[in-house]
Amino acid sequence: MASSTKYSVILEEDENIWxxxxxxxxxxxxxxxxxxxxxxxxxxxxxAWGDEALKEFVEQQGTRNKRHNEKR
Structure with missing residues (x-):
């Protein structure tokens, strides 16, 4: 499980499907x-998918937060 303070990746297995x-x-x-x-x-x-998705998600949140801050 990759982790940070706010976001992380959790893996689950169900009958050999992850x-x-x-x-x-x-x-x-x-x-x-x-x-x-x-x-x-x-x-x-x-x-691998989780790490890549987490990286994209955090970047997307960062740009969203910057746009939101500019409106204030």
Whole structure:
């Protein structure tokens, strides 16, 4: 599981099919799934997708936050 303070990747296995979730920590106890993909045959494929999706998601959030700050 790759992790940061606010966003992370969680992998789940269900009958040899892997699912990768990009999650956001909303509070100390609550996690919100921001992006998900399923159907991976190996854990490595799921982790690679999750890491790439997490990187894109954080970049997208950064640009969104900059645009939002300019409007204030």
């Amino acid at each position: 699912t990768s979730n990009v999650v956001r920590r909303a509070s100390r106890k609550e996690l919100i799934v921001s992006k998900t993909e399923t159907g991976f045959k190996t854990e490595e494929e799921a982790q």
